[in-house]
Amino acid sequence: MKQVIVLFSIAALLQGCNEYTSEPRPQVFTLDNIDRLVVEDILIPEKLDPRDKEYRYKSGSADLNNDGRDELLVLMQDPYFCGSGGCTAYLFDDSGAILHRLTVTAVPILLSNRVNEGWKDFYVWSNGALRALIHDGNSYPTNPSVAPVYDRQLELSAAKQRVEVQQVFVQDGYDLKQVVDVPIFFPAHSYHFTFKHHGDTAHLYHANVDMVTGEMHIEAKPSSQVIE
Numbered sequence: 001m002k003q004v005i006v007l008f009s010i011a012a013l014l015q016g017c018n019e020y021t022s023e024p025r026p027q028v029f030t031l032d033n034i035d036r037l038v039v040e041d042i043l044i045p046e047k048l049d050p051r052d053k054e055y056r057y058k059s060g061s062a063d064l065n066n067d068g069r070d071e072l073l074v075l076m077q078d079p080y081f082c083g084s085g086g087c088t089a090y091l092f093d094d095s096g097a098i099l100h101r102l103t104v105t106a107v108p109i110l111l112s113n114r115v116n117e118g119w120k121d122f123y124v125w126s127n128g129a130l131r132a133l134i135h136d137g138n139s140y141p142t143n144p145s146v147a148p149v150y151d152r153q154l155e156l157s158a159a160k161q162r163v164e165v166q167q168v169f170v171q172d173g174y175d176l177k178q179v180v181d182v183p184i185f186f187p188a189h190s191y192h193f194t195f196k197h198h199g200d201t202a203h204l205y206h207a208n209v210d211m212v213t214g215e216m217h218i219e220a221k222p223s224s225q226v227i228e
Contacts, residue, residue, distance in 0.1 A: 028095070029094050030070070030072075031059060031060075031061055034059050034072055034074065037072070037092055038074060041090070041098060042074065042076065053078075055078045055080075057075060057078075058075045059184065060073050060183055060185045061073070064120045070094055072093075074089065074090045075089045075105060076090075083104065085127055086105045086124075086144075088101065088103055088105065089105040089109075089124070100139055100140050101142060102133075102141075103142060103143050103144070103145070104126050104127060104144060105124045106124065106126060107181075108124075108125055108130070108182055109124050109185060109186075110122060110130070110185070110186055110188035111185040111187055112132075112188045112189075113189065116135050116136075117135045117137040118135070121133060121135070123150050124144045126144035127144075127145035127146075129150075130151070130152060131147040131149060132148045134147075134148075155189065155191075158211065159209040160178070162209055162216060163176060168197070169207075171199070172199045174195065174196055174198065176193055176195040177193060177195070178192070179193065179206075187210070187212075189212045191209045192206065192208050192209075193206070193208075193209070195207070197220075200220065201223070202223060203223060204221055206218065
């Protein structure tokens with residue numbers, strides 16, 4: 001599971017569309033060259049020029065069909081691709097072919113352990129709830145807003161309770177919060193929390209709980225350090 005969040009202008013990166021079209025198209029796409037897919041396979045078909053304005057997007061990658069090659073997901077963030085319910089997302093294979101186009105999609109986008117028709121389920125936020133996208137043998141649902149709701153609240157509460165009973169938290173820990181800004185394709189059954197400690201005000205404690213394996217890792221980081 002990998003993620004890239006693009007918060008800068010694609011135009012500045014490309015210095016014009018011609019720079020890309022004059023170069024051979026890569027045989028394999030990764031998060032390192034996914035900006036070319038955004039330009040050639042998302043913006044240009046919509047007759048949008050990346051030199052005109054800043055087009056933001058988030059992206060992540062994961063092997064969804066267990067073939068040893070990552071699929072790539074691009075979630076557009078520009079108002080052109082977004083409405084009140086979410087934004088348009090595109091799922092590519094690593095050759096650059098568009099596999100699926102999803103409407104009204106927002107973060108979090110979480111990866112499940114469950115497999116249907118050879119493809120992993122994943123969850124996206126849409127229409128006020130987390131929705132389960134289940135492959136039917138041909139494709140994932142294109143409109144997540146009508147997909148089944150997936151409720152994590154019981155598991156989330158259990159994960160939080162596991163942190164609350166740890167000695168380091170029991171002894172003067174406080175302000176336990178879930179980190180909701182996680183990478184695209186973050187494991188659906190893993191939870192990231194932060195908390196503070198009265199006896200160690202120089203650090204912010206990070207707790208990662210995997211509810212599948214039962215593993216937990218707690219680490220103290222300088223309070224000024226940005227959450228990854």
